[in-house]
Amino acid sequence: MTERLSVQIGDAELSFETGKIARQAHGAVMVTQGETMVLSTTVVAPEAKPGQGFFPLTVDYREKSSSAGRIPGNFFRREGRPTEREVLICRLTDRPLRPLFPKGFVNEVQVFSTVFSADNENDPDVMSINGASAALSISKIPFAGPIGAVRVGMFDGQLVVNPGISQRPDSQLDVVIAGSKDAIMMVEGRAQELSEEMMLQALEFGHKHIKDICACIEALRAKVGVEKMTFAPPAIDPAVVADVEALAKDRLRQALGIAEKITRYETIGNLRKEVETTLLARYGEEAIADRASEINEAYDNLEKKTMREQVVKEGRRIDGRDHDTVRPITIEVGFLPRVHGSCLFTRGETQAIVTTTLGTSRDEQRLDELTGEEFRRFMLHYNFPSWSVGEVRPVRGPGRREIGHGKLAERAIEAVLPFSTATDGTDDDNSFPYTVRVLSDITESNGSSSMATVCGGILSLMDAGVPIKAPVAGIAMGLIKEGDDACVLTDIMGAEDHLGDMDFKVCGTAHGITAFQMDIKIQGITSELMKKALDKARTARLHVLDKMIEALEKPRADISPYAPRIYTIKIDVDKIREVIGPGGKVIREIQAQSGAEIEIEDDGTINVAAVNQENAEKAIDLIRSIVAVPEVGQIYKGAVTRIMNFGAFVSLVGSKEGLVHISQLAPYRVNEVTDVVNVGDEVQVKVVEIDKMGRINLSKVEAERDLGLLSEEDMARMDEAASQGGHGGSPRSHDRGRGGDRGGRPPRHGGGRDRR
Secondary structure: OOEEEEEEEOOEEEEEEEOOOOOOOOEEEEEEEOOEEEEEEEEEOOOOOOOOOOOOEEEEEEEOHHHHOOOOOOOOOOOOOOOHHHHHHHHHHHHHHHHHOOOOOOOOEEEEEEEEEOOOOOOHHHHHHHHHHHHHHHOOOOOOOOOEEEEEEEEOOEEEEOOOOOOHHHOOEEEEEEEOOOOEEEEEEEEEEEOHHHHHHHHHHHHHHHHHHHHHHHHHHHHHOOOOOOOOOOOOOHHHHHHHHHHHHHHHHHHOOOOOHHHHHHHHHHHHHHHHHHHHHHHOHHHHHHHHHHHHHHHHHHHHHHHHHHHHHHOOOOOOOOOOOOOOEEEEEOOOOOOOEEEEEEEOOEEEEEEEEEEOHHHOEEEEEOOEEEEEOEEEEEEOOHHHHOOOOOOOOOOHHHHHHHHHHHHHHHOOOOOOOEEOOOOOOOOOOOEEEEEEEEEEOOOOHHHHHHHHHHHHHHHOOOOOOOOOEEEEEEEEEEOOEEEEEEOOOHHHHHHOOEEEEEEEOOOOEEEEEEEEOOOOEOHHHHHHHHHHHHHHHHHHHHHHHHHOOOOOOOOOOOOOEEEEEEOOHHHHHHHHOHHHHHHHHHHHHHOOEEEEOOOOEEEEEEOOHHHHHHHHHHHHHHHOOOOOOOEEEEEEEEEEOOEEEEEOOOOOEEEEEHHHOOOOOOOOHHHOOOOOOEEEEEEEEEOOOOOEEEEHHHHHHHOOOOOHHHHHHHHHHHHOOOOOOOOOOOOOOOOOOOOOOOOOOOOOOOOO
């Protein structure tokens, strides 16, 4: 039976329909907003695999090009591996769902969202979260939902829920919020240096609408939901818990006080093996096979409990810091000699080598998105090799985590770049005409490597001479909540992330927030805790910014000598064809002669890129010579192109040429043109007239007079001829013909054709 329920969210209706499509899935809901439709399905394995020690949840999201009436732009013309956008939405959907499955539930679960219709106004990313929540809620899978999700934007200081895709470029804020009816569970987004107070208002504003979505999904579950699977969390034998605590508690407490990560991990690991060996001898080999998992879980629980008690009750963290102290920071800027910009950023035991590379518009990233073709001038890539944490793993392409961390850092930084970062190919922002790539390679990690990427990325940009608007720093905040006691931790380590309840990353300038990401492992946090985390994050961020400014106060005055120099000139749109030439012949010749790269925009903007200024200036001179327009009274150097019996044609700037009448070749009577000039000769000529037809009349003798190249005798002869109205004056307009007096008298008006 088909069931459909709707809820009004802002200006749009959000509807959930089930019972019509994908009826063999354990839960299936079609979510519709406007003309965008997303099908979310979920299935669960009937039993857990023997020995399964973790929860195998898979969340996927796919976009069909057909949903927007397009054919995929790749070679195969069909959907392939997930795009970066699809991977990011997978993570966006996964993160608020994962904490709501019961502890100990290890049956394999798959959640899959597919976009079947896209109106390119209602974004399917938030709809995917809502659809997955609804599908899980009505299914037999144990799930402590529902949750809801909305996007919040801000226009002229006014908060708006679920702004359309076309509106979002003008928004001061773009944040996706997910949560239950009681609390916020996940936050992700960017802002234009927004204050902490305004951010908190946005979160509370979004949560009000989330409550309405949760109520709608609960109503749908009441109508069509099925009975949940029987599941009882596996209980650990109290005797095993007591034995593990007796053997390990005191020594584990000491081990958790070791500040150095590798030594601490080795000590904790060795203690685990010792506990297992001791209990093996005590229980016997037959019993240990059944109790091995219980021993490991009891040990993990003891480690988590001990660490959390130290933080909450004693105010002491693993490395001895208090709750608010940032780990020691060291910065080395410009330590890689041949890259365009570099920074080695170290905070505690987390370290990143971050580089900046400057390229031309040819290096822009072309994206074939659901909304159409897009070009990106700024890219940030994040690599996390296994050796950075002392592990052995196969080397593969970037995973979801690496893509997600890279995108977070990219959002944090792009707010302060001196240009628009994404265009539809018609961007006219040439204030900084470079394509920029930032690459972060994590060389050591003990938490907050994405925030090290933000800090190192900004410093590498400054080292490369990119004129950013302001430095950006990032800090990761944590939370330990035990009953009514809650401690917010600044600059969390890896163990505090793993054993804690929150990972809240906040990035921004001294004036406000530019990017943020929050994940909760418990079922939400209150606004009071959120405010406390934001306030502490600001204090820590300012501390980190001070350290960064000490290392490099402002961007370098000039870009790296190894980076291409880009010079921009503007020409008339009508001249573009002349610069390009037939089949690109002219522009290729200019590039070959100068060694520069030339890019021409449709509006007449020309970017000339070269490693040195000399090559760029040579290319610019060649371009200007093509597009230049001769001016009356100006003197030009040209070459004789054709000889006629009545004069010589001389090339000027660009493809222009003009006529030097035989009477204007010399300060005396010329019998034959070739007595004075021949084809190929270089001569100085002056433009004396441009007639209504655009024909150019030149004078060699007047140019030589103005340049002081004539003798006093020649000058006197010219003055005498001019006073008599004869030889030496300017040629009459249009007096160009085949005949005429060979002694120099111009032909009669209209006596010939202009054969130029």
